[in-house]
Every structure is written in structure tokens, then in C-alpha cells.
Amino acid sequence: MHTLLIDDDAIGVFLTERLLKRESFSDNITSFGSAEEALNFLRQAPAEELPRVIFLDLNMPVMDGWEFLEALRPQEAQLHGRCRIYILTSSLAQSDTARVDEFGLVAGLIHKPIDSAQIQSVRDQMGAVET
Amino acid sequence: MENEQRFRALFENNPDLMLFQNRAGIILDANPAFLALIHAEKEAVVGQSIDEFLPPELRAMFARKLAEAFEGHKVKFDVEVGFIGADRPVWLSCTKVPLLVDGSVTGVHLVARDVTELFASHRTIQEQAHRLNTIFESITDAFFLLDDKLRFTYVNGEVERLLNVSRPEVLNVPIEAVVGEGSDFYKYLKRAQASGQAAHFEAVYAKTNRWLEVKAFPSEQQLSVYFADITEKVRSQEDMYRQHRDLQQFTYIVSHNLRAPLANALGLVDLLGSVPADSPDHTLALSNLKTSVQQLDVVLRDMNTILSIRDQQGITEPEMVPLADVVNQASLNLREPMQQYRGELLLNIAPELRVRANRAYLYSIFFNLLSNAMKYRAESRPLRVEVSARARPEGGVDVVVADNGSGFDLERAGADVFRLYKRFHTAQAGRGIGLYLVKTHVEAMAGTIDVTSAVDAGTQFHIYLP
Numbered sequence: 001m002h003t004l005l006i007d008d009d010a011i012g013v014f015l016t017e018r019l020l021k022r023e024s025f026s027d028n029i030t031s032f033g034s035a036e037e038a039l040n041f042l043r044q045a046p047a048e049e050l051p052r053v054i055f056l057d058l059n060m061p062v063m064d065g066w067e068f069l070e071a072l073r074p075q076e077a078q079l080h081g082r083c084r085i086y087i088l089t090s091s092l093a094q095s096d097t098a099r100v101d102e103f104g105l106v107a108g109l110i111h112k113p114i115d116s117a118q119i120q121s122v123r124d125q126m127g128a129v130e131t
Numbered sequence: 132m133e134n135e136q137r138f139r140a141l142f143e144n145n146p147d148l149m150l151f152q153n154r155a156g157i158i159l160d161a162n163p164a165f166l167a168l169i170h171a172e173k174e175a176v177v178g179q180s181i182d183e184f185l186p187p188e189l190r191a192m193f194a195r196k197l198a199e200a201f202e203g204h205k206v207k208f209d210v211e212v213g214f215i216g217a218d219r220p221v222w223l224s225c226t227k228v229p230l231l232v233d234g235s236v237t238g239v240h241l242v243a244r245d246v247t248e249l250f251a252s253h254r255t256i257q258e259q260a261h262r263l264n265t266i267f268e269s270i271t272d273a274f275f276l277l278d279d280k281l282r283f284t285y286v287n288g289e290v291e292r293l294l295n296v297s298r299p300e301v302l303n304v305p306i307e308a309v310v311g312e313g314s315d316f317y318k319y320l321k322r323a324q325a326s327g328q329a330a331h332f333e334a335v336y337a338k339t340n341r342w343l344e345v346k347a348f349p350s351e352q353q354l355s356v357y358f359a360d361i362t363e364k365v366r367s368q369e370d371m372y373r374q375h376r377d378l379q380q381f382t383y384i385v386s387h388n389l390r391a392p393l394a395n396a397l398g399l400v401d402l403l404g405s406v407p408a409d410s411p412d413h414t415l416a417l418s419n420l421k422t423s424v425q426q427l428d429v430v431l432r433d434m435n436t437i438l439s440i441r442d443q444q445g446i447t448e449p450e451m452v453p454l455a456d457v458v459n460q461a462s463l464n465l466r467e468p469m470q471q472y473r474g475e476l477l478l479n480i481a482p483e484l485r486v487r488a489n490r491a492y493l494y495s496i497f498f499n500l501l502s503n504a505m506k507y508r509a510e511s512r513p514l515r516v517e518v519s520a521r522a523r524p525e526g527g528v529d530v531v532v533a534d535n536g537s538g539f540d541l542e543r544a545g546a547d548v549f550r551l552y553k554r555f556h557t558a559q560a561g562r563g564i565g566l567y568l569v570k571t572h573v574e575a576m577a578g579t580i581d582v583t584s585a586v587d588a589g590t591q592f593h594i595y596l597p
Contacts, residue, residue: 009391011419015398018412022405059387061563090394093386112391113398 001126002049005031006038006068007057007088016055016088016114023119026053035060035068042075050079052126055088055114058096065089069103079105086110086122148223148243151230154201156180156194159238168245169216184215200227200239209246222250277354281306281324284353293360295339311337316345323347324354333361342366373574380550384434392426399423433564437571449576452488454528455480458518461497468505472514476501479519486520486528486596492572497532499565500592504534509587526597533591538584548582 003026007013013031020026030051032038042050058065065087072079084107089096092111100109107125110118142149142162151160161176169176169184182190189212199206206227213220223243229236267274273289283301291297294309301309310316315334323330330347342365345358399420406412455478462469462476469476486493501516508514512535520530539548549570550563569592573580577597584590 009395011395011399011423012391014415014419015395015402018402018406018416019398022402059391090391091386092390093383112394113401115398115401 001026001053002028002030002051004038004041004051004054005029006035006054006060006065007031008033008060009057012057012090012112019114019116020119023116023123025119025123035063035065035071039063039068039071042072042079047078047082050082052083053122054083054085055110056085058087058089058091066099069106072105076105084126088112088114145242148241148245150181150241150243152181152197152239152241153237154197156182156197165243168221169214170218171216186213186215196225196227197239200229201236203229203231203236205229221245222247272357272359274355274357277306277320277324277356279324279352281320281354283309293339293341293343293358294336316343319345320347320354320356323349333365381434384430388430389427389434392423392430395423396420396427436568449487449489451485452490452493453482454484454486454493454520454530455482457490457493458497461494461501464498465501465505469514472505472508474505474508474514474516477515477517479517481520484520484522484528488576488596489572492576496569496572496594499569500532503565504532504536504590507539507590508534508536509589510537528596530594530596531591532594533589535589538586538588538590540586541582541584544584549580 003020005013005016007016010033013033017029017031020029030041032041035056038054056065056068063071069085083105085103085105086107087096087100087109089109090112097109100106108122110122142160145162146164148165148168149160149162150158150165152158157178157180158176159178161173166173166176176184181193185193189210192210196206196208207225209222209224211220211222222245224246225241225243228240228242230238230240267285267287270287271289273293274285274287275283275290276285278284282303282305284303286296286298286301290301294301296309306320307314307317314337315332316336319330319332319334327349329349331345333342333344335341336343341360342362343358344361345356347357348355399416402416403413403420406416458478458480497518504516505514514534514536516532516534518530518532520528522528541548549566570580573594573596579595580592582590582592
């Protein structure tokens with residue numbers, strides 16, 4: 001299952017990647033250190049290369065997670081049903097949780113660090129969609 | 132004969148009191164108006180001295196006035212008289228007219244108009260004016276009246292105190308000459324006058340730099356204005372706003388910047404439990420864990436730095452610091468990287484220019500700004516930084532730190548430039564605390580800072596210190 005990690009924090013990327021692999025969530029993980037790079041990739045990728053899951057960090061310089069989601073709006077229809085976005089943030093701020101509903105592509109918000117149970121839950125949701 | 136009749140009619144029918152007296156003060160004739168006042172028959176009056184009808188304390192005065200008239204002068208005077216036989220005292224406006232026969236005075240006519248009611252209404256007006264004045268002086272609000280040309284016609288004592296003016300200095304002076312033609316104060320009052328609508332506003336009075344809350348009520352031909360000093364209220368609101376903003380920022384720090392390395396550490400501990408101890412991942416996870424814990428420590432230290440600036444605010448006494456000295460000191464400590472980048476620092480500060488400041492804060496401001504200029508220099512050209520300062524004639528100093536570096540998109544960054552842990556570059560390392568500290572230090576000294584910037588042209592910081 002092609003998975004995209006968007007996080008400017010190298011340690012965060014290392015950790016999420018290893019945890020996803022440990023739980024056999026995905027073997028095909030691409031990570032981007034900035035939201036802009038990820039946006040370019042998504043705009044140019046052919047449909048079959050689009051990731052099934054995106055884990056998106058919020059607090060990034062230049063373009064943060066919310067700005068990324070705004071910038072992605074024109075592609076929303078194209079991505080809908082193919083790609084689920086999970087916000088993966090260390091933020092505990094209520095204001096962040098409250099904004100999740102503004103974006104149709106966002107399937108949920110996970111507080112870092114992601115753990116086995118949360119990975120399983122994402123997998124269950126994906127399975128439920130596919131069957 | 133006809134003349135005589137005409138005079139008689141005038142004498143008899145005159146509503147004013149009329150008497151004709153000889154030199155000794157004996158009444159030779161009295162008209163019905165006088166007789167009616169003292170309730171006497173003509174026979175009981177004629178041949179008597181006027182003293183018979185005057186209270187004792189007024190006899191000498193009437194005699195003196197009579198004597199003056201006999202010298203040929205026309206005499207005028209006002210007096211309150213309680214005639215003997217009259218129901219009540221009356222205020223009289225008296226005229227004594229000498230009667231000249233063949234060049235000598237043969238008698239004097241007294242014509243006295245009863246002005247009691249006029250006097251009473253005058254007195255009422257005076258009393259009301261006095262009472263109003265007492266009210267306007269006793270209210271705690273400042274109060275003034277403006278005429279149709281917006282000139283002061285009345286000011287109470289509180290106006291003198293709050294506007295720092297004296298009554299004679301402002302009466303009949305147009306308001307704009309006192310509060311300034313360009314002031315909000317003047318604009319709002321002018322609008323109230325023009326529209327005829329009551330106005331309620333807050334404005335700064337430049338002369339004292341105090342906040343005033345003003346209510347203005349236009350009426351016919353004038354504008355009544357009340358105001359009070361609300362500076363303390365405004366300042367405490369600003370304080371509250373700033374504290375609220377700080378609190379929000381700290382909530383943000385705790386939820387993002389403190390939690391980020393902590394969340395990593397938690398996850399890495401989880402990971403370490405499941406990877407073999409001799410695997411490369413184990414080594415990596417362990418070194419990442421160490422980094423995360425160190426980051427946690429840095430954030431805690433930053434918070435401590437910031438909190439201690441806030442705490443010391445108002446405790447450390449500002450001194451008169453030579454500005455050029457402090458900038459030199461900061462640049463000296465950055466000499467090595469500056470030489471390495473072949474950068475150039477230009478100082479445009481008069482050596483004697485001093486600012487009222489905390490030296491340590493001032494140093495931190497220039498150290499951070501110069502460090503930033505180096506960090507975000509443009510690779511395509513040698514770095515050039517210019518620090519210039521000028522004293523304002525009205526007090527305070529303007530400082531500009533300008534570089535020719537890579538700049539940033541001001542429209543995108545906006546007010547976030549000075550926010551803690553907010554970063555706008557990915558190429559350079561940094562944790563986004565420098566400009567936050569600069570702003571905190573400037574504000575701790577009651578100054579202001581703003582920034583202009585253009586991508587690939589440079590950045591200018593404008594600091595004002597009072």
C-alpha cells in the first residue's frame with residue numbers, strides 16, 4: 001500500500017516509517033521533508049502512482065499542513081476515494097482537532113507518536129472502504 | 132396753560148413714582164403712583180419732609196442726592212427702599228431732575244421706576260449661573276462648551292487639569308488650537324457639530340499623551356463636551372491583551388514545540404523495545420532519542436529565557452546607553468563569521484547618541500538582528516548591513532537595521548515574522564526564537580519594532596525606543 005509521509009522533522013519521519021514497517025502496514029513509503037515538495041509530487045503523479053494513505057504533519061515552516069490541504073483543494077475530486085489523509089501531529093491544540101472537518105480528504109487526526117493500535121485502526125478503516 | 136395741563140397729565144398718570152421737592156426736602160407734590168405705594172392721601176404727604184417716609188438709614192443718602200440735584204446736576208441712582216407705609220420694599224431706579232426757573236433751581240423732580248421684578252429676575256439668572264458653575268466644577272468629568280465656531284466659551288477646573296491649560300488661555304480660542312487640527316479629538320467634535328448627532332469616542336490627547344473618553348452633545352449654536360481620563364483603563368486593557376497573547380503563545384509552545392520532541396522520544400522508546408539490540412535501526416533510534424531529549428531541553432531553556440525577560444520587566448532600571456558602543460560590541464562578537472562571509476557592516480550612528488535602555492536587551496537585539504542578517508544573506512552578493520540611528524526631536528530614537536540579504540515575502544509572513552518558533556526558511560537551520568526575543572526585548576523597553584522586506588533584495592528592521 002503506497003504511503004506518503006509529509007514531515008519536516010527527520011526524526012519524526014524515521015520513527016513513523018519504522019513503526020509502519022514494524023506493523024507491516026506498508027512496504028512502499030515515500031517521505032517528503034516539505035509540504036511544497038509533496039504537493040508537486042501529487043500534482044504530477046499519474047493516477048496509478050497516487051498514494052493510498054498520506055500522513056501529514058501540521059507544524060512545518062514555509063507551508064504548514066493546513067496550507068497544504070488548502071493548496072490541494074483543486075485536486076480534491078481527483079483524490080477522493082483513492083487517497084486518505086491522516087493528520088499526524090504532535091500538537092494537542094483543540095483548534096487543530098476542530099479544523100479537521102473542513103477538509104473532505106482528511107480521514108482523521110492522530111497524535112504523535114503513532115502506535116500499534118492506531119496503525120491497526122487506520123488499516124481497519126482502509127479495509128472497510130475497500131470491501 | 133396747555134403746557135401746564137400736559138405736564139399735569141404726565142405727572143398724574145405716570146406709572147413711575149414722582150415727587151417734587153424743595154431744597155429742604157419737603158414734598159411739594161406727589162403723584163398717585165407714589166401715594167398708592169405708601170397707602171397715603173395726598174394731603175398727608177404734601178408739606179412733609181421725605182424723611183417721614185424713608186427708613187432712617189436711607190435719609191442721609193436721599194438728602195445728599197437732592198443736594199446734588201440742586202447744584203444743577205441730573206442725578207441717577209438705584210436703591211432698595213422700604214417706604215414707611217408700603218407693603219414691601221421695592222427696588223427703584225431713581226432720577227432727580229432739577230427744575231430751572233430763570234437760571235436758578237427752584238425744585239427737584241424725583242422720578243423713580245419700580246424695577247423690583249427686573250432685579251429679581253436678574254438675581255435669579257445670576258444665582259442659576261452660579262449654581263450651574265458650582266455643578267460643573269463639582270462633577271468629576273471635565274466639561275466645556277464650544278460655540279458655533281468651536282471656540283471655548285466655558286471650561287471647568289477639570290478641563291484645565293486634564294488638558295493642561297488655564298482658563299484665560301483657552302477662552303474664545305478655537306478647539307483645534309488646543310487639541311491639534313489633525314487630532315481625532317478635533318475630527319470627532321467637528322463631525323458631531325456638523326451632523327448634530329451626539330458623539331462618544333476615545334482619543335489620545337497629544338500634549339499629555341493621555342487617553343480620553345469623550346462625549347459630545349450638540350445643541351443650538353453650541354457643543355457640550357464631557358470627558359474623563361481613561362489612560363489607566365486603556366493601559367491595563369493593553370496589558371491584559373498582551374498577557375492573553377503571551378498565554379496563547381505559551382499554549383502553542385507547549386502543544387507544538389514542547390510536545391514534538393517529547394512525542395518523538397515516546398515513539399522511539401516504543402520502537403527500541405521491538406528492534407534487536409545489535410541492529411542498525413537500534414543504533415539510529417538511540418541516537419535519535421538522544422537528539423529528541425536534547426531538543427526538549429532546548430525548548431525548556433528557551434521558555435526559561437523568555438519568561439525571565441517577562442519577569443524582569445520593570446525590575447531592571449534602564450540607563451542611558453551609548454548606542455554605537457552596543458552595536459560595536461555585538462558586531463565584535465560576530466566578527467569571525469562576518470569576515471568569513473566577507474560581509475561589511477556600516478554604522479551610521481553618532482558616537483554621542485544615547486538611548487534610555489537596558490544594555491543587555493539592547494545587545495541581544497543587535498546580536499540577533501546581525502546574526503539573522505548573516506544567516507539569511509544572499510549567496511549571489513557579499514553581505515552588506517547598515518545600522519543607522521537618529522534621535523527624534525520630540526524624544527526617543529529611531530534605529531534601522533538594513534541588509535541586502537535574501538529577504539522574505541512580507542505578505543505571506545505578515546505579523547508571524549516575530550512569532551516564537553515560526554520559521555520562514557527551510558535551507559537554514561534555526562528554531563525561530565531570534566526575532567521573538569528581539570521583539571520581546573524591544574517591547575520590554577516600551578519600544579516598537581516592524582519590518583519591511585523584499586525577496587532577494589533585503590530586509591529592514593525599524594526600531595523605535597522611547
